[in-house]
Amino acid sequence: MTRAFNWLFPHPLLTVLLTVVWILLQNDFSAGMAVFGLILGVIITKVTAVWWPERPGGVSVIKFLSYALIVIWDIMVANIQVAWIVLTKPNSKLRPAWIVIPLDLVQPEAITILAGTITLTPGTVSADLSDEGHSLLVHVLHTDDPDADRDGIKERYERRLKEIFA
Numbered sequence: 271m272t273r274a275f276n277w278l279f280p281h282p283l284l285t286v287l288l289t290v291v292w293i294l295l296q297n298d299f300s301a302g303m304a305v306f307g308l309i310l311g312v313i314i315t316k317v318t319a320v321w322w323p324e325r326p327g328g329v330s331v332i333k334f335l336s337y338a339l340i341v342i343w344d345i346m347v348a349n350i351q352v353a354w355i356v357l358t359k360p361n362s363k364l365r366p367a368w369i370v371i372p373l374d375l376v377q378p379e380a381i382t383i384l385a386g387t388i389t390l391t392p393g394t395v396s397a398d399l400s401d402e403g404h405s406l407l408v409h410v411l412h413t414d415d416p417d418a419d420r421d422g423i424k425e426r427y428e429r430r431l432k433e434i435f436a
Contacts, residue, residue, distance in 0.1 A: 280316060280319040280322070284314075288307065288315070289304065292307030323378075328436065329434060329435060330433065330434050333430065333434045336430075337434060340430070341387050341390065341427075344391055344426070345391055345392065348392040348393050351392075351393065352392040352411065355412050364411070365412055365413055366409065366410060367416045367419075369408045369410055369416050369420050369423075370405050370406075370420075371406045372404065372405050373404055373406055374424075374428060375428060380431045380434070380435045384396075384431055387427050388408055393410065394408055396408055
């Protein structure tokens with residue numbers, strides 16, 4: 271039974287996500303749209319399954335949900351901070367910086383989530399990943415202490431991602 275389920279749904283969460291997105295795009299819920307969305311979700315995940323890497327094992331869902339809540343909170347706070355900076359600081363007083371963040375993460379999925387988190391947070395953007403994947407280049411809109419920002423990213427995000435993907 272498990273083997274048949276895995277064959278039909280190689281990526282079950284993606285199948286559900288695609289189904290929900292299809293229903294939302296239709297802007298009208300009906301059983302037919304839900305079934306069609308499910309069929310699309312199955313077909314798309316089956317066709318693209320050969321290009322998907324193996325899923326990381328041992329991911330803590332509870333810790334990931336906690337991480338997601340922290341990121342959502344940080345995005346809201348950063349929106350207010352960036353708005354304040356834009357409205358109150360003249361360009362001549364801005365102190366943008368490039369920060370190199372050495373990475374302890376080794377899983378590509380964890381590094382991708384970290385880079386995405388940094389980019390999603392207003393005022394920062396992930397610009398480059400070193401060839402070996404050992405460091406991430408981040409641009410910060412305004413900082414008084416680039417080292418503190420680097421340490422903050424490592425402590426607030428990278429440490430949690432290491433726990434999630436342990």
